[in-house]
Amino acid sequence: MTDQIRFDDGASYERYMGVWSQLVGAAFLEWLALPTGRRWLDVGCGNGAFTELLASHGAPAAVHGVDPSAAQLAFAHKRPALRDADLREGDAMALPYPDDAFDAAVMPLVIFFVPDPAQGAAEMVRVVRAGGLVAAYAWDMHGGGFPYHMVQREMRELGAALPAPPSPEASRCDMLEALWREAGLIDVELHEFTVQRTFASFDEFWAIVVGWAAVGETIATMSPEAIAQLTDRLRVSLPAAADGSISVSARANAVKGRVPRAG
Template sequence: MAGSATKLWASGDVYEPYVGRWSRVVAREFLGWLDPPDGLDWLDVGCGTGAMTEAIAESNAPKRLAGIDPSEGFLAFARQRLQDRAELRQADAQDLPFGPSEFDRVVSGLVLNFVPNKERAAAELWRVARPGSEVALYVWDYAGRMEIMRHFWDAAIALDSSARELDEGRKSPICKPEPLQRLFEGADFKGVETRAIDIPTVFRDFDDYWTPFLGGQAPAPRYCMSLDEEGRATLRERLRSSLPTRPDGSIHLVARAWAVRGRKD
Protein backbone atom coordinates (compact mmCIF):
# COMPACT_ATOMS: atom_id res chain seq x y z
CA MET A 1 0.00 0.00 0.00
CA ALA A 2 2.71 2.48 0.93
CA GLY A 3 4.11 2.92 -2.58
CA SER A 4 0.81 3.23 -4.46
CA ALA A 5 -0.90 5.36 -1.85
CA THR A 6 1.93 7.84 -1.45
CA LYS A 7 2.00 8.34 -5.22
CA LEU A 8 -1.70 9.19 -5.19
CA TRP A 9 -1.68 11.23 -2.00
CA ALA A 10 1.27 13.39 -1.06
CA SER A 11 0.17 16.91 -0.14
CA GLY A 12 -2.38 17.73 2.53
CA ASP A 13 -2.72 21.27 1.18
CA VAL A 14 -3.90 19.87 -2.17
CA TYR A 15 -6.13 17.20 -0.62
CA GLU A 16 -8.06 19.56 1.66
CA PRO A 17 -9.98 21.60 -0.96
CA TYR A 18 -10.60 18.50 -3.10
CA VAL A 19 -11.90 15.93 -0.58
CA GLY A 20 -10.57 16.87 2.85
CA ARG A 21 -13.20 19.52 3.57
CA TRP A 22 -15.95 16.96 2.96
CA SER A 23 -14.21 14.06 4.71
CA ARG A 24 -14.32 16.05 7.94
CA VAL A 25 -18.11 16.26 7.74
CA VAL A 26 -18.46 12.54 6.98
CA ALA A 27 -16.16 11.69 9.91
CA ARG A 28 -18.46 13.46 12.37
CA GLU A 29 -21.53 11.68 11.00
CA PHE A 30 -19.72 8.35 11.10
CA LEU A 31 -18.68 8.79 14.74
CA GLY A 32 -22.23 9.79 15.62
CA TRP A 33 -23.41 6.45 14.18
CA LEU A 34 -20.86 4.56 16.29
CA ASP A 35 -21.90 6.55 19.40
CA PRO A 36 -18.94 5.36 21.52
CA PRO A 37 -18.40 6.12 25.21
CA ASP A 38 -15.58 8.39 26.31
CA GLY A 39 -12.24 7.18 27.60
CA LEU A 40 -11.42 4.52 24.99
CA ASP A 41 -8.19 3.60 23.21
CA TRP A 42 -8.59 4.45 19.49
CA LEU A 43 -6.68 3.65 16.30
CA ASP A 44 -7.36 5.49 13.03
CA VAL A 45 -6.02 3.42 10.13
CA GLY A 46 -5.14 5.57 7.13
CA CYS A 47 -5.59 8.78 9.09
CA GLY A 48 -4.51 10.95 6.14
CA THR A 49 -4.67 14.64 7.01
CA GLY A 50 -6.30 13.82 10.34
CA ALA A 51 -9.99 14.41 9.62
CA MET A 52 -11.32 11.55 11.69
CA THR A 53 -8.49 11.59 14.21
CA GLU A 54 -9.27 15.22 14.98
CA ALA A 55 -13.00 14.49 15.25
CA ILE A 56 -12.29 11.70 17.76
CA ALA A 57 -10.03 14.00 19.79
CA GLU A 58 -12.70 16.70 19.89
CA SER A 59 -15.80 14.59 20.51
CA ASN A 60 -14.89 11.31 22.20
CA ALA A 61 -12.38 12.14 24.96
CA PRO A 62 -10.07 9.26 24.04
CA LYS A 63 -7.76 7.76 26.63
CA ARG A 64 -5.33 6.95 23.81
CA LEU A 65 -5.48 8.11 20.20
CA ALA A 66 -3.19 6.69 17.52
CA GLY A 67 -3.17 7.00 13.75
CA ILE A 68 -1.18 5.54 10.87
CA ASP A 69 -0.80 6.55 7.23
CA PRO A 70 1.71 5.71 4.48
CA SER A 71 2.00 9.35 3.31
CA GLU A 72 4.51 11.43 5.24
CA GLY A 73 3.09 14.54 3.57
CA PHE A 74 -0.36 13.80 4.97
CA LEU A 75 1.07 12.97 8.39
CA ALA A 76 2.92 16.29 8.51
CA PHE A 77 -0.37 18.08 7.81
CA ALA A 78 -2.16 16.00 10.48
CA ARG A 79 0.55 16.61 13.08
CA GLN A 80 0.26 20.34 12.55
CA ARG A 81 -3.49 20.22 13.19
CA LEU A 82 -3.45 17.72 16.05
CA GLN A 83 -0.28 18.86 17.84
CA ASP A 84 0.21 16.41 20.73
CA ARG A 85 -3.34 15.03 20.86
CA ALA A 86 -2.48 11.87 18.89
CA GLU A 87 0.46 9.56 18.23
CA LEU A 88 0.89 9.40 14.46
CA ARG A 89 3.12 6.92 12.62
CA GLN A 90 3.99 6.21 9.02
CA ALA A 91 2.81 2.65 8.40
CA ASP A 92 0.79 0.34 6.16
CA ALA A 93 -2.79 -0.80 6.81
CA GLN A 94 -1.73 -4.31 5.78
CA ASP A 95 0.95 -4.47 8.49
CA LEU A 96 -0.04 -2.42 11.52
CA PRO A 97 2.80 -1.61 13.94
CA PHE A 98 0.85 -2.61 17.05
CA GLY A 99 0.44 -5.72 19.13
CA PRO A 100 -2.68 -7.87 19.36
CA SER A 101 -5.73 -6.48 21.17
CA GLU A 102 -4.37 -2.96 21.84
CA PHE A 103 -7.45 -0.86 20.99
CA ASP A 104 -11.09 -0.50 22.03
CA ARG A 105 -12.08 1.08 18.72
CA VAL A 106 -10.37 0.65 15.35
CA VAL A 107 -11.65 2.87 12.54
CA SER A 108 -10.67 3.78 9.00
CA GLY A 109 -12.00 6.46 6.67
CA LEU A 110 -11.81 6.62 2.85
CA VAL A 111 -8.85 4.25 2.67
CA LEU A 112 -9.89 0.67 1.95
CA ASN A 113 -10.15 1.03 -1.83
CA PHE A 114 -6.48 2.08 -1.97
CA VAL A 115 -5.31 -1.04 -0.10
CA PRO A 116 -4.15 -3.83 -2.45
CA ASN A 117 -4.91 -6.75 -0.11
CA LYS A 118 -8.20 -5.84 1.54
CA GLU A 119 -8.59 -9.19 3.29
CA ARG A 120 -5.18 -8.79 4.92
CA ALA A 121 -6.07 -5.26 6.04
CA ALA A 122 -9.36 -6.49 7.54
CA ALA A 123 -7.46 -9.21 9.38
CA GLU A 124 -5.08 -6.57 10.75
CA LEU A 125 -8.01 -4.47 11.98
CA TRP A 126 -9.35 -7.55 13.75
CA ARG A 127 -5.93 -8.43 15.23
CA VAL A 128 -5.30 -5.09 16.96
CA ALA A 129 -8.85 -4.77 18.32
CA ARG A 130 -9.65 -5.99 21.81
CA PRO A 131 -12.28 -8.68 22.36
CA GLY A 132 -15.66 -7.02 22.73
CA SER A 133 -14.56 -3.96 20.76
CA GLU A 134 -15.97 -2.51 17.55
CA VAL A 135 -14.20 -2.00 14.23
CA ALA A 136 -15.68 0.25 11.55
CA LEU A 137 -14.79 2.01 8.33
CA TYR A 138 -16.28 3.99 5.46
CA VAL A 139 -15.54 4.57 1.77
CA TRP A 140 -16.96 6.88 -0.88
CA ASP A 141 -19.82 5.61 -3.04
CA TYR A 142 -17.83 6.21 -6.22
CA ALA A 143 -20.26 4.41 -8.51
CA GLY A 144 -23.34 6.14 -7.11
CA ARG A 145 -23.93 9.26 -5.06
CA MET A 146 -20.41 10.55 -4.51
CA GLU A 147 -21.61 13.23 -6.91
CA ILE A 148 -18.47 15.38 -6.93
CA MET A 149 -16.59 12.61 -8.71
CA ARG A 150 -19.57 11.03 -10.45
CA HIS A 151 -20.31 14.20 -12.42
CA PHE A 152 -16.63 14.51 -13.32
CA TRP A 153 -16.26 10.96 -14.64
CA ASP A 154 -19.59 11.00 -16.48
CA ALA A 155 -18.47 14.13 -18.34
CA ALA A 156 -14.97 12.76 -18.96
CA ILE A 157 -16.27 9.45 -20.33
CA ALA A 158 -18.76 11.23 -22.60
CA LEU A 159 -15.80 13.01 -24.19
CA ASP A 160 -13.22 10.23 -23.99
CA SER A 161 -14.32 6.59 -23.75
CA SER A 162 -10.86 5.54 -22.50
CA ALA A 163 -11.53 7.47 -19.27
CA ARG A 164 -13.91 4.67 -18.30
CA GLU A 165 -10.93 2.53 -17.29
CA LEU A 166 -9.86 5.18 -14.77
CA ASP A 167 -13.33 5.80 -13.30
CA GLU A 168 -13.18 5.16 -9.54
CA GLY A 169 -16.70 3.74 -9.66
CA ARG A 170 -15.42 0.99 -11.95
CA LYS A 171 -12.04 0.53 -10.26
CA SER A 172 -13.35 0.31 -6.67
CA PRO A 173 -15.96 -2.49 -6.54
CA ILE A 174 -15.39 -2.82 -2.78
CA CYS A 175 -17.14 0.55 -2.27
CA LYS A 176 -20.65 -0.92 -1.99
CA PRO A 177 -22.54 -2.34 0.99
CA GLU A 178 -22.56 -6.01 -0.07
CA PRO A 179 -18.77 -6.34 -0.62
CA LEU A 180 -18.11 -4.49 2.64
CA GLN A 181 -20.45 -6.82 4.50
CA ARG A 182 -18.73 -9.89 3.01
CA LEU A 183 -15.29 -8.53 3.84
CA PHE A 184 -16.11 -8.02 7.51
CA GLU A 185 -17.92 -11.33 7.87
CA GLY A 186 -14.96 -13.07 6.20
CA ALA A 187 -12.65 -11.48 8.79
CA ASP A 188 -14.78 -13.03 11.58
CA PHE A 189 -16.49 -9.85 12.75
CA LYS A 190 -19.91 -10.40 14.31
CA GLY A 191 -23.11 -8.35 14.06
CA VAL A 192 -21.94 -6.69 10.85
CA GLU A 193 -23.98 -3.66 9.72
CA THR A 194 -23.72 -1.32 6.76
CA ARG A 195 -25.32 2.04 6.10
CA ALA A 196 -25.14 5.05 3.80
CA ILE A 197 -23.92 8.40 5.09
CA ASP A 198 -25.05 11.30 2.90
CA ILE A 199 -23.70 14.81 3.37
CA PRO A 200 -24.46 17.98 1.39
CA THR A 201 -21.54 19.37 -0.60
CA VAL A 202 -22.25 22.97 -1.54
CA PHE A 203 -19.90 24.84 -3.87
CA ARG A 204 -20.20 28.61 -3.96
CA ASP A 205 -19.64 28.67 -7.73
CA PHE A 206 -18.23 26.61 -10.59
CA ASP A 207 -14.63 27.58 -9.84
CA ASP A 208 -15.03 26.27 -6.27
CA TYR A 209 -15.97 22.90 -7.79
CA TRP A 210 -13.48 22.88 -10.68
CA THR A 211 -10.25 24.26 -9.21
CA PRO A 212 -9.47 21.26 -6.93
CA PHE A 213 -9.35 19.03 -10.02
CA LEU A 214 -6.30 21.01 -11.15
CA GLY A 215 -4.26 19.73 -8.20
CA GLY A 216 -3.17 16.61 -10.10
CA GLN A 217 -3.45 14.43 -6.98
CA ALA A 218 -5.84 11.43 -6.90
CA PRO A 219 -7.32 9.66 -9.94
CA ALA A 220 -9.75 12.31 -11.21
CA PRO A 221 -7.40 15.32 -10.85
CA ARG A 222 -4.57 13.25 -12.30
CA TYR A 223 -6.68 12.45 -15.37
CA CYS A 224 -7.71 16.08 -15.65
CA MET A 225 -4.11 17.27 -15.68
CA SER A 226 -3.09 14.58 -18.17
CA LEU A 227 -5.21 16.32 -20.82
CA ASP A 228 -3.79 18.99 -23.06
CA GLU A 229 -5.05 22.53 -22.59
CA GLU A 230 -7.76 22.18 -25.21
CA GLY A 231 -8.99 18.86 -23.83
CA ARG A 232 -9.10 20.24 -20.31
CA ALA A 233 -11.04 23.30 -21.48
CA THR A 234 -13.55 21.06 -23.29
CA LEU A 235 -14.04 18.97 -20.13
CA ARG A 236 -14.40 22.12 -18.04
CA GLU A 237 -17.16 23.50 -20.26
CA ARG A 238 -18.91 20.14 -20.42
CA LEU A 239 -19.03 20.11 -16.63
CA ARG A 240 -20.07 23.74 -16.42
CA SER A 241 -23.10 23.02 -18.62
CA SER A 242 -24.08 19.74 -16.93
CA LEU A 243 -23.77 20.54 -13.22
CA PRO A 244 -26.97 21.56 -11.38
CA THR A 245 -26.19 25.26 -10.97
CA ARG A 246 -28.60 27.50 -9.06
CA PRO A 247 -29.46 31.09 -10.05
CA ASP A 248 -26.93 32.45 -7.55
CA GLY A 249 -24.20 30.33 -9.16
CA SER A 250 -23.92 27.83 -6.32
CA ILE A 251 -23.80 24.09 -6.96
CA HIS A 252 -25.50 21.77 -4.49
CA LEU A 253 -24.41 18.12 -4.62
CA VAL A 254 -24.46 15.11 -2.32
CA ALA A 255 -21.49 13.03 -1.21
CA ARG A 256 -22.42 9.52 -0.09
CA ALA A 257 -20.16 7.21 1.85
CA TRP A 258 -20.84 3.56 2.62
CA ALA A 259 -19.99 2.57 6.19
CA VAL A 260 -19.59 -0.85 7.79
CA ARG A 261 -19.06 -1.91 11.38
CA GLY A 262 -18.62 -5.19 13.21
CA ARG A 263 -17.75 -6.57 16.64
CA LYS A 264 -14.78 -8.68 17.65
CA ASP A 265 -15.99 -11.31 20.11
Protein backbone atom coordinates in the same frame (compact mmCIF):
# COMPACT_ATOMS: atom_id res chain seq x y z
CA MET B 1 -0.37 11.43 -15.97
CA THR B 2 0.07 9.30 -12.86
CA ASP B 3 -0.51 5.55 -13.07
CA GLN B 4 -1.56 5.30 -9.45
CA ILE B 5 -3.30 7.50 -6.90
CA ARG B 6 -0.89 8.99 -4.36
CA PHE B 7 -1.51 11.24 -1.38
CA ASP B 8 1.59 13.31 -0.70
CA ASP B 9 0.24 16.86 -0.32
CA GLY B 10 -1.75 17.46 2.84
CA ALA B 11 -2.89 20.97 1.90
CA SER B 12 -4.28 20.06 -1.52
CA TYR B 13 -5.85 16.91 -0.06
CA GLU B 14 -7.59 19.09 2.52
CA ARG B 15 -9.23 21.18 -0.21
CA TYR B 16 -10.04 18.23 -2.46
CA MET B 17 -11.13 15.57 0.04
CA GLY B 18 -10.52 16.63 3.65
CA VAL B 19 -13.69 18.73 3.83
CA TRP B 20 -15.72 15.83 2.40
CA SER B 21 -14.11 13.44 4.90
CA GLN B 22 -15.21 15.58 7.81
CA LEU B 23 -18.74 16.02 6.47
CA VAL B 24 -19.38 12.29 6.34
CA GLY B 25 -17.05 11.54 9.25
CA ALA B 26 -19.16 13.53 11.71
CA ALA B 27 -22.26 11.52 10.79
CA PHE B 28 -20.24 8.29 10.95
CA LEU B 29 -19.05 8.99 14.49
CA GLU B 30 -22.60 9.72 15.62
CA TRP B 31 -23.64 6.36 14.16
CA LEU B 32 -20.86 4.54 16.04
CA ALA B 33 -22.09 6.02 19.34
CA LEU B 34 -19.15 4.74 21.40
CA PRO B 35 -18.77 5.49 25.11
CA THR B 36 -16.16 8.02 26.21
CA GLY B 37 -12.61 7.24 27.24
CA ARG B 38 -11.70 4.71 24.56
CA ARG B 39 -8.42 4.03 22.73
CA TRP B 40 -8.90 4.68 18.99
CA LEU B 41 -6.89 3.78 15.91
CA ASP B 42 -7.45 5.59 12.60
CA VAL B 43 -6.12 3.37 9.80
CA GLY B 44 -5.10 5.44 6.77
CA CYS B 45 -5.32 8.67 8.72
CA GLY B 46 -3.76 10.71 5.90
CA ASN B 47 -3.59 14.42 6.67
CA GLY B 48 -5.68 14.00 9.82
CA ALA B 49 -9.02 15.30 8.51
CA PHE B 50 -11.02 12.51 10.13
CA THR B 51 -8.55 11.97 12.98
CA GLU B 52 -9.19 15.56 14.08
CA LEU B 53 -12.89 14.76 14.44
CA LEU B 54 -12.01 11.61 16.33
CA ALA B 55 -9.86 13.48 18.82
CA SER B 56 -12.71 15.92 19.52
CA HIS B 57 -15.43 13.26 19.83
CA GLY B 58 -16.25 11.29 22.94
CA ALA B 59 -13.24 12.32 25.05
CA PRO B 60 -11.01 9.48 23.84
CA ALA B 61 -8.37 8.09 26.17
CA ALA B 62 -5.90 7.95 23.27
CA VAL B 63 -5.91 8.57 19.53
CA HIS B 64 -3.49 6.80 17.20
CA GLY B 65 -3.20 7.12 13.43
CA VAL B 66 -1.22 5.22 10.82
CA ASP B 67 -0.58 6.11 7.19
CA PRO B 68 2.05 5.29 4.54
CA SER B 69 2.63 8.94 3.57
CA ALA B 70 5.15 10.93 5.63
CA ALA B 71 4.00 14.15 3.92
CA GLN B 72 0.38 13.59 4.88
CA LEU B 73 1.38 12.82 8.46
CA ALA B 74 3.44 16.00 8.61
CA PHE B 75 0.30 17.98 7.76
CA ALA B 76 -1.71 16.04 10.35
CA HIS B 77 0.84 16.83 13.07
CA LYS B 78 0.13 20.56 12.56
CA ARG B 79 -3.52 20.22 13.59
CA PRO B 80 -3.90 21.54 17.17
CA ALA B 81 -6.42 18.82 18.04
CA LEU B 82 -3.83 16.16 17.20
CA ARG B 83 -1.07 17.58 19.38
CA ASP B 84 -1.24 14.56 21.70
CA ALA B 85 -2.09 11.95 19.05
CA ASP B 86 0.35 9.16 18.18
CA LEU B 87 0.72 9.31 14.37
CA ARG B 88 3.12 7.01 12.60
CA GLU B 89 4.01 5.60 9.19
CA GLY B 90 2.71 2.14 8.46
CA ASP B 91 0.83 -0.24 6.18
CA ALA B 92 -2.87 -1.06 6.63
CA MET B 93 -2.09 -4.68 5.76
CA ALA B 94 0.63 -4.95 8.43
CA LEU B 95 -0.28 -2.57 11.25
CA PRO B 96 2.67 -1.64 13.50
CA TYR B 97 0.85 -2.42 16.75
CA PRO B 98 0.54 -5.42 19.09
CA ASP B 99 -2.59 -7.53 19.44
CA ASP B 100 -5.51 -6.13 21.47
CA ALA B 101 -4.00 -2.63 21.63
CA PHE B 102 -7.19 -0.62 20.98
CA ASP B 103 -10.86 -0.39 21.88
CA ALA B 104 -11.81 0.63 18.35
CA ALA B 105 -10.25 0.79 14.89
CA VAL B 106 -11.72 2.77 12.02
CA MET B 107 -10.79 2.99 8.35
CA PRO B 108 -12.28 6.16 6.80
CA LEU B 109 -12.29 6.45 2.98
CA VAL B 110 -9.41 4.00 2.73
CA ILE B 111 -10.52 0.41 2.20
CA PHE B 112 -10.74 0.73 -1.61
CA PHE B 113 -7.09 1.85 -1.62
CA VAL B 114 -5.95 -1.29 0.22
CA PRO B 115 -4.66 -3.87 -2.29
CA ASP B 116 -5.97 -6.71 -0.10
CA PRO B 117 -9.06 -5.41 1.76
CA ALA B 118 -9.54 -8.73 3.58
CA GLN B 119 -6.05 -8.46 5.05
CA GLY B 120 -6.76 -4.86 6.06
CA ALA B 121 -9.92 -5.94 7.89
CA ALA B 122 -8.09 -8.84 9.55
CA GLU B 123 -5.36 -6.50 10.79
CA MET B 124 -7.91 -4.19 12.41
CA VAL B 125 -9.50 -7.16 14.14
CA ARG B 126 -6.08 -8.28 15.39
CA VAL B 127 -5.24 -4.97 17.08
CA VAL B 128 -8.68 -4.45 18.68
CA ARG B 129 -9.52 -6.11 22.00
CA ALA B 130 -12.35 -8.61 22.41
CA GLY B 131 -15.65 -6.75 22.51
CA GLY B 132 -14.11 -3.77 20.71
CA LEU B 133 -15.37 -2.09 17.56
CA VAL B 134 -14.05 -2.28 13.98
CA ALA B 135 -15.65 0.09 11.45
CA ALA B 136 -15.13 1.74 8.08
CA TYR B 137 -16.81 3.97 5.56
CA ALA B 138 -16.11 4.35 1.86
CA TRP B 139 -17.47 6.35 -1.03
CA ASP B 140 -19.88 4.23 -3.07
CA MET B 141 -17.50 4.00 -6.03
CA HIS B 142 -19.72 1.65 -8.05
CA GLY B 143 -22.93 3.54 -7.34
CA GLY B 144 -21.73 7.02 -8.30
CA GLY B 145 -21.29 8.16 -4.71
CA PHE B 146 -17.76 9.55 -5.11
CA PRO B 147 -17.86 13.37 -4.69
CA TYR B 148 -16.18 13.98 -8.05
CA HIS B 149 -17.92 11.15 -9.88
CA MET B 150 -19.37 13.53 -12.47
CA VAL B 151 -15.88 14.86 -13.26
CA GLN B 152 -14.54 11.34 -13.76
CA ARG B 153 -17.51 10.38 -15.91
CA GLU B 154 -17.20 13.36 -18.23
CA MET B 155 -13.41 12.98 -18.52
CA ARG B 156 -13.72 9.32 -19.48
CA GLU B 157 -16.40 10.14 -22.06
CA LEU B 158 -13.91 12.56 -23.58
CA GLY B 159 -11.31 9.78 -23.79
CA ALA B 160 -9.17 10.63 -20.75
CA ALA B 161 -7.63 7.78 -18.75
CA LEU B 162 -7.77 8.24 -15.00
CA PRO B 163 -5.93 6.30 -12.29
CA ALA B 164 -8.17 4.10 -10.17
CA PRO B 165 -7.88 2.64 -6.68
CA PRO B 166 -6.87 -1.03 -6.54
CA SER B 167 -10.02 -2.31 -4.81
CA PRO B 168 -13.06 -0.19 -5.80
CA GLU B 169 -15.38 -3.16 -5.31
CA ALA B 170 -14.65 -3.01 -1.57
CA SER B 171 -16.85 0.10 -1.34
CA ARG B 172 -20.03 -1.85 -2.06
CA CYS B 173 -22.31 -2.60 0.89
CA ASP B 174 -22.42 -6.31 0.17
CA MET B 175 -18.63 -6.48 -0.06
CA LEU B 176 -18.15 -4.52 3.17
CA GLU B 177 -20.52 -6.85 4.97
CA ALA B 178 -18.76 -9.92 3.55
CA LEU B 179 -15.32 -8.58 4.53
CA TRP B 180 -16.44 -7.92 8.10
CA ARG B 181 -18.12 -11.29 8.54
CA GLU B 182 -15.19 -13.17 7.00
CA ALA B 183 -12.89 -11.36 9.44
CA GLY B 184 -14.88 -12.98 12.26
CA LEU B 185 -16.70 -9.87 13.43
CA ILE B 186 -20.14 -10.13 15.01
CA ASP B 187 -23.13 -7.76 15.31
CA VAL B 188 -22.30 -6.46 11.83
CA GLU B 189 -24.36 -3.45 10.73
CA LEU B 190 -24.44 -1.37 7.55
CA HIS B 191 -25.43 2.23 6.97
CA GLU B 192 -25.48 4.75 4.13
CA PHE B 193 -24.59 8.43 4.48
CA THR B 194 -25.38 11.20 2.00
CA VAL B 195 -23.69 14.56 2.43
CA GLN B 196 -23.62 17.79 0.45
CA ARG B 197 -20.91 20.39 -0.03
CA THR B 198 -21.51 23.87 -1.43
CA PHE B 199 -18.88 25.72 -3.43
CA ALA B 200 -19.04 29.51 -3.79
CA SER B 201 -18.87 29.23 -7.57
CA PHE B 202 -18.06 26.83 -10.39
CA ASP B 203 -14.63 28.43 -10.60
CA GLU B 204 -13.93 27.49 -6.98
CA PHE B 205 -15.03 23.91 -7.66
CA TRP B 206 -12.91 23.72 -10.82
CA ALA B 207 -9.83 25.11 -9.06
CA ILE B 208 -10.09 22.37 -6.43
CA VAL B 209 -10.52 19.68 -9.10
CA VAL B 210 -7.48 20.71 -11.16
CA GLY B 211 -5.46 21.29 -7.99
CA TRP B 212 -5.52 17.60 -7.17
CA ALA B 213 -2.59 15.83 -8.85
CA ALA B 214 -4.39 12.64 -9.89
CA VAL B 215 -6.91 14.69 -11.89
CA GLY B 216 -4.97 17.87 -12.66
CA GLU B 217 -2.11 16.00 -14.31
CA THR B 218 -4.56 14.19 -16.57
CA ILE B 219 -6.38 17.41 -17.48
CA ALA B 220 -3.01 18.95 -18.37
CA THR B 221 -2.62 16.31 -21.10
CA MET B 222 -5.97 17.18 -22.69
CA SER B 223 -6.32 19.61 -25.59
CA PRO B 224 -7.74 23.11 -24.93
CA GLU B 225 -10.83 22.08 -26.92
CA ALA B 226 -11.37 18.99 -24.77
CA ILE B 227 -10.94 21.00 -21.56
CA ALA B 228 -13.50 23.53 -22.80
CA GLN B 229 -15.89 20.66 -23.55
CA LEU B 230 -15.29 19.24 -20.10
CA THR B 231 -16.05 22.48 -18.28
CA ASP B 232 -19.12 23.11 -20.44
CA ARG B 233 -20.46 19.65 -19.61
CA LEU B 234 -19.78 20.10 -15.92
CA ARG B 235 -21.56 23.44 -15.84
CA VAL B 236 -24.64 21.67 -17.21
CA SER B 237 -24.32 18.84 -14.69
CA LEU B 238 -23.81 21.28 -11.82
CA PRO B 239 -26.23 24.16 -12.36
CA ALA B 240 -25.49 27.27 -10.33
CA ALA B 241 -27.91 28.77 -7.82
CA ALA B 242 -29.01 32.38 -8.05
CA ASP B 243 -25.96 33.49 -6.06
CA GLY B 244 -23.60 31.56 -8.35
CA SER B 245 -22.91 28.78 -5.86
CA ILE B 246 -23.07 25.10 -6.77
CA SER B 247 -23.90 22.15 -4.52
CA VAL B 248 -22.54 18.64 -4.91
CA SER B 249 -23.78 15.50 -3.16
CA ALA B 250 -21.80 12.40 -2.24
CA ARG B 251 -22.76 9.05 -0.78
CA ALA B 252 -20.77 6.69 1.43
CA ASN B 253 -21.38 3.14 2.63
CA ALA B 254 -20.40 2.22 6.19
CA VAL B 255 -19.98 -0.97 8.18
CA LYS B 256 -19.31 -1.75 11.82
CA GLY B 257 -18.91 -4.92 13.86
CA ARG B 258 -17.54 -6.16 17.15
CA VAL B 259 -14.64 -8.46 17.92
CA PRO B 260 -16.11 -11.57 19.57
CA ARG B 261 -15.23 -12.40 23.13
CA ALA B 262 -13.49 -15.67 23.89
CA GLY B 263 -15.85 -18.53 24.75
